[in-house]
Amino acid sequence: MSEGVNYKVWTMCMIQxxxxILLLDRQHDSFKGFIPPGGKVEFPESFVEAAIREVKQETGLTVSNLIYKGLYEYxxxxxxxxxxxxxxxxxxxTGTLLDDSPEGKPLWVPIAEAHNLPMQTSIKRRFPYFFEEGTFEIHVEWDDEFNKEGKVTIRKT
Structure with a gap:
């Protein structure tokens, strides 16, 4: 890893x-919209362990057999x-879905209708790749001067 770079790592798990699919209707802080469960990876847990833990905390469900779909990075x-x-x-x-979660109300949504829901650009951009064969890598460079996304590179394998 490069010296002086601040790395922050999260997971996201789409449950079908x-x-x-199961989405959370998140309506707090600056990150509003429908999102899949996920969150911060706590050291020293693995990425898969973090995804399983976050899903349990946010939905009440215990997930298994996770399929890696790709990397999204800013x-x-x-x-x-x-x-x-x-x-x-x-x-x-397995398990019973929570009625409500600190991250938002869990809702089952038809995949075909999900793209009509309000979502953050980053989630909407990668959403279709969860249901396609192969993996993806989406690399977004932030333009700090204009406080917006700059160059976006998408690779699918």
Whole structure:
């Protein structure tokens, strides 16, 4: 890893049940919209362990057989920040869904209708890749001067 770079690592796990997915209707702080469960990776846990833990905390469900779908990252060269989000998909889960979660109300949503929901650009951009064969890598350079996304590179394998 490069010296002086601030690495921040998260996971996200899309849970699929037939033609539906589980999303959280998040309506607090500056990150509003429908999101899959996920969160920060705590050291020294693995990325998969973090995804399983975050899903349990946010939905009440226990997931297994996670399929790695790809990496989404933001880099801000002006601040030496690199935010990395490891993305997973699963169709295997047990447990009872929480009525409400600190991150938002969990809702089963038809996959075909999910793109109509309000979502952050980063989630909307990677959403279709969860349901395609292969993996993805999305690299976004943040333009600190204009406080917006700059160059976006998408690779699929």
């Amino acid at each position: 049940d037939g033609d539906s 880099v801000n060269p002006a601040k030496n920040d690199r935010y990395m989000i490891f993305n997973y998909l699963t169709r295997d889960f």
